[in-house]
Amino acid sequence: xxxxxxxxxxxxxxxxxxxxxxxxxxxxxxxxxxxxxxxxxxxxxxxxxxxxxxxxxxxxxxxxxxxxxxxxxxxxxxxxxxxxxxxxxxxxxxxxxxxxxxxxxxxxxxxxxxxxxxxxxxxxxxxxxxxxxxxxxxxxxxxxxxxxxxxxxxxxxxxxxxxxxxxxxxxxxxxxxxxxxxxxxxxxxxxxxxxxxxxxxxxxxxxxxxxxxxxxxxxxxxxxxxxxxxxxxxxxxxxxxxxxxxxxxxxxxxxxxxxxxxxxxxxxxxxxxxxxxxxxxxxxxxxxxxxxxxx
Amino acid sequence: xxxxxxxxxxxxxxxxxxxxxxxxxxxxxxxxxxxxxxxxxxxxxxxxxxxxxxxxxxxxxxxxxxxxxxxxxxxxxxxxxxxxxxxxxxxxxxxxxxxxxxxxxxxxxxxxxxxxxxxxxxxxxxxxxxxxxxxxxxxxxxxxxxxxxxxxxxxxxxxxxxxxxxxxxxxxxxxxxxxxxxxxxxxxxxxxxxxxxxxxxxxxxxxxxxxxxxxxxxxxxxxxxxxxxxxxxxxxxxxxxxxxxxxxxxxxxxxxxxxxxxxxxxxxxxxxxxxxxxxxxxxxxxxxxxxxxxxxxxxxxxxxxxxxxxxxxxxxxxxxxxxxxxxxxxxxxxxxxxxxxxxxxxxxxxxxxxxxxxxxxxxxxxxxxxxxxxxxxxxxxxxx
Numbered sequence: 020x021x022x023x024x025x026x027x028x029x030x031x032x033x034x035x036x037x038x039x040x041x042x043x044x045x046x047x048x049x050x051x052x053x054x055x056x057x058x059x060x061x062x063x064x065x066x067x068x069x070x071x072x073x074x075x076x077x078x079x080x081x082x083x084x085x086x087x088x089x090x091x092x093x094x095x096x097x098x099x100x101x102x103x104x105x106x107x108x109x110x111x112x113x114x115x116x117x118x119x120x121x122x123x124x125x126x127x128x129x130x131x132x133x134x135x136x137x138x139x140x141x142x143x144x145x146x147x148x149x150x151x152x153x154x155x156x157x158x159x160x161x162x163x164x165x166x167x168x169x170x171x172x173x174x175x176x177x178x179x180x181x182x183x184x185x186x187x188x189x190x191x192x193x194x195x196x197x198x199x200x201x202x203x204x205x206x207x208x209x210x211x212x213x214x215x216x217x218x219x220x221x222x223x224x225x226x227x228x229x230x231x232x233x234x235x236x237x238x239x240x241x242x243x244x245x246x247x248x249x250x251x252x253x254x255x256x257x258x259x260x261x262x263x264x265x266x267x268x269x270x271x272x273x274x275x276x277x278x279x280x281x282x283x284x285x286x287x288x289x290x291x292x293x294x295x296x297x298x299x300x301x302x303x304x305x306x307x308x309x310x311x312x313x314x
Numbered sequence: 315x316x317x318x319x320x321x322x323x324x325x326x327x328x329x330x331x332x333x334x335x336x337x338x339x340x341x342x343x344x345x346x347x348x349x350x351x352x353x354x355x356x357x358x359x360x361x362x363x364x365x366x367x368x369x370x371x372x373x374x375x376x377x378x379x380x381x382x383x384x385x386x387x388x389x390x391x392x393x394x395x396x397x398x399x400x401x402x403x404x405x406x407x408x409x410x411x412x413x414x415x416x417x418x419x420x421x422x423x424x425x426x427x428x429x430x431x432x433x434x435x436x437x438x439x440x441x442x443x444x445x446x447x448x449x450x451x452x453x454x455x456x457x458x459x460x461x462x463x464x465x466x467x468x469x470x471x472x473x474x475x476x477x478x479x480x481x482x483x484x485x486x487x488x489x490x491x492x493x494x495x496x497x498x499x500x501x502x503x504x505x506x507x508x509x510x511x512x513x514x515x516x517x518x519x520x521x522x523x524x525x526x527x528x529x530x531x532x533x534x535x536x537x538x539x540x541x542x543x544x545x546x547x548x549x550x551x552x553x554x555x556x557x558x559x560x561x562x563x564x565x566x567x568x569x570x571x572x573x574x575x576x577x578x579x580x581x582x583x584x585x586x587x588x589x590x591x592x593x594x595x596x597x598x599x600x601x602x603x604x605x606x607x608x609x610x611x612x613x614x615x616x617x618x619x620x621x622x623x624x625x626x627x628x629x630x631x632x633x634x635x636x637x638x639x640x641x642x643x644x645x646x647x648x649x650x651x652x653x654x655x656x657x658x659x660x661x662x663x664x665x666x667x668x669x670x671x672x673x674x675x676x677x678x679x680x681x682x683x684x685x686x687x688x689x690x691x692x693x694x695x696x697x698x
């Protein structure tokens with residue numbers, strides 16, 4: 020009896036301890052989340068305020084909530100009366116989508132070849148590809164500028180896509196190579212015995228199996244281009260050629276800072292990335308290949 | 315669609331013998347020769363099992379038949395066609411992989427239809443074939459499921475269905491049961507044999523499991539180190555192993571091997587070694603001039619189940635045992651021959667095994683026909 024009651028006490032103590040531990044963990048998580056969100060909330064409060072300058076308040080809540088900042092940013096027009104914001108949004112979207120398409124389009128067959136075939140110079144080629152990733156983009160800024168100038172592609176979306184592709188293609192190749200390597204070669208061999216050519220086995224079996232990885236890789240390439248600032252700011256000089264990050268930066272200049280516009284613009288720029296993440300999250304979850312082979 | 319593909323579609327299953335001539339294969343880079351000149355005839359409608367230890371070349375030989383590996387030299391004929399240099403899709407073969415290799419993004423129905431669609435079969439034909447095969451393999455209930463929603467046994471059946479639905483000239487199985495649990499393995503093994511008997515198709519089956527090999531095969535092919543050690547009907551291979559390797563590979567517990575010398579006693583030939591003095595049947599010796607074998611150093615092979623207890627003294631097989639494994643229906647008695655002879659295992663049936671103590675001496679005898687004799691140098695059986 021005594022033994023039983025002792026056990027009970029220990030259980031109760033153990034239960035209290037774990038409850039306390041859990042509460043502490045939750046408290047720590049709440050503090051960490053608040054710390055991470057606080058600057059974002061400040062940006063939101065600024066974007067929804069009617070004033071241009073941040074006020075010295077602890078709570079990130081707009082003083083007089085309004086959509087004026089958004090109206091002003093979205094409604095930007097140039098001297099000729101053309102809708103500048105729309106133009107810049109189109110620049111950002113088209114350049115980012117093209118970068119993702121070019122990156123994945125070139126990288127997918129290259130990555131498949133690296134994953135599946137033996138050929139002369141394969142390992143050295145991979146090493147060179149990785150070496151290109153070791154240099155920061157700024158290091159290549161001057162030669163890229165000169166090349167685009169020579170090609171008459173300065174201030175053009177095609178030029179910017181070309182420049183972004185130089186970094187997105189190697190990145191996509193490395194990402195997709197490991198994805199193709201993870202697909203059992205048995206699947207393609209089964210297809211070839213079933214009547215497929217090498218290319219059909221790639222198109223009908225390997226490609227669908229790699230679809231989640233391709234989607235995620237394209238998403239990363241898209242985001243890389245969408246967020247990029249330095250190259251775009253250097254290679255694009257006219258306001259109608261700007262991408263959104265460059266346009267955004269122009270609100271905070273030497274002679275004045277329109278923080279309200281900047282905050283509203285920053286939120287607008289974040290929306291497509293969040294939307295794409297939300298839509299693509301089911302692809303990000305791995306497991307499409309599970310069940311095809313043992314295990 | 316290739317010319318073969320259209321013709322193959324209409325062909326009845328199992329209309330092909332296979333001839334393999336001097337197939338050699340070395341893997342580039344490693345310099346490792348996996349197949350060292352394989353010659354084999356696979357009769358039309360037979361189930362041939364390739365068996366051997368890991369690395370013996372059995373899977374490489376199967377993949378070479380499928381066209382997934384190119385041989386360095388040699389020739390493969392399926393029926394009257396030389397397929398040595400043909401692509402896998404032009405060989406009219408179907409293969410069941412160890413990993414099942416089901417297309418993960420396609421439903422069971424689409425997996426079954428895949429090969430037929432590629433060959434341009436009309437949809438009505440595809441539907442009819444699936445409707446015919448699905449009940450045979452109990453696949454009707456999950457035709458619209460993805461492979462990941464199936465159990466291991468169900469996936470295995472889909473993999474077989476995908477092969478059957480195509481009605482190929484030749485079925486290839488690469489260790490198809492090795493991912494199943496023991497109970498299911500026995501069940502599917504019987505299914506495969508029934509399937510073969512029903513279709514009458516030519517099948518080549520790779521395994522390292524001797525039970526699968528013995529029970530399934532019409533023709534058993536034992537490979538070792540890239541060469542065929544022996545090929546023939548399984549019971550024939552078991553009863554008359556041509557090499558010490560084949561003798562040791564088939565049978566559980568494995569055959570005992572004892573160094574001995576042949577001696578002539580009257581008209582009989584006896585094998586004598588430490589703890590061993592047994593008569594050897596003429597059938598186990600070279601046909602020509604058997605008595606002249608006297609004095610030859612040999613290795614004697616005796617299967618554990620071929621010995622029985624005896625009252626004869628001195629005992630032909632003098633087993634000093636120190637361990638008895640009782641399995642209920644039989645017992646395995648472990649020890650060595652004589653004072654310090656070769657290790658030896660005897661299998662005793664039922665009651666006899668249960669009666670003996672945990673250690674001691676056991677007098678055993680063996681029929682002369684059950685004494686296998688191998689050359690000590692080459693490992694080849696003396697019988698021709």
